[in-house]
Amino acid sequence: MTSTSSKSPERIFVSHNSADKAFARALSFGLAEQGVSVWFDEWKMRPGDSLIEGIESGLADVDCFALIWSKAASASKWVGTEVRAYVRRRVDDGSLRIVPIMLDDTPLPLLVAEYFGIRSNGRDAVEVAAKIVGDTSAHELARRLQERFFDLLDEIGQGVGPWHYRLCPRCGSTKLEGQQHSYGDDQCIVVKCKECGWEDASEV
Numbered sequence: 001m002t003s004t005s006s007k008s009p010e011r012i013f014v015s016h017n018s019a020d021k022a023f024a025r026a027l028s029f030g031l032a033e034q035g036v037s038v039w040f041d042e043w044k045m046r047p048g049d050s051l052i053e054g055i056e057s058g059l060a061d062v063d064c065f066a067l068i069w070s071k072a073a074s075a076s077k078w079v080g081t082e083v084r085a086y087v088r089r090r091v092d093d094g095s096l097r098i099v100p101i102m103l104d105d106t107p108l109p110l111l112v113a114e115y116f117g118i119r120s121n122g123r124d125a126v127e128v129a130a131k132i133v134g135d136t137s138a139h140e141l142a143r144r145l146q147e148r149f150f151d152l153l154d155e156i157g158q159g160v161g162p163w164h165y166r167l168c169p170r171c172g173s174t175k176l177e178g179q180q181h182s183y184g185d186d187q188c189i190v191v192k193c194k195e196c197g198w199e200d201a202s203e204v
Contacts, residue, residue, distance in 0.1 A: 008133050009132065012036055014031075015066065017070065017072040017076040017079055020072060027068070030130070064132070065098045067079075074107075083112060100112050100118070101120050170193065
């Protein structure tokens with residue numbers, strides 16, 4: 001089987017059949033804890049959204065395709081469609097990763113059989129997530145989590161201010177205000193939460 005790139009993924013699409021939803025959900029949480037952006041239907045799709053458009057958008061924006069494979073997945077037309085669409089992208093871009101996660105002994109489809117996969121007992125989703133992401137230093141994990149945090153703030157329409165706080169560490173509010181103060185040659189920014197009154201000062 002062909003080994004995938006050693007580069008840690010930044011954005012992962014979790015392909016699965018609804019019968020394997022519990023494992024897919026646990027895997028998605030495990031990946032998110034590693035600072036990875038995850039396309040998981042429960043998180044990305046809302047009532048009334050186009051399923052086809054949502055999946056197409058998700059597949060076009062990821063650099064890793066995590067295929068949760070099982071007897072149920074093998075019978076799923078949606079999973080088969082997702083596999084074919086991503087393999088087509090992989091043909092044009094060899095840096096993309098495909099990671100089969102086998103929940104049972106159902107043979108992998110020929111399109112992905114050559115890719116190195118992970119066997120799972122269906123209860124080790126966090127360990128599987130760690131294997132997909134690979135060895136991560138504390139520094140790299142912090143970088144990923146911070147980057148993902150800023151992405152989420154952009155998604156909810158919260159801009160980035162001139163201080164390192166984006167949410168109140170006491171109450172979680174986004175209603176922060178900052179003022180710059182000068183003390184001789186020194187300058188600092190005082191950040192205050194409008195909701196609970198928490199505040200902090202940091203040098204500029």
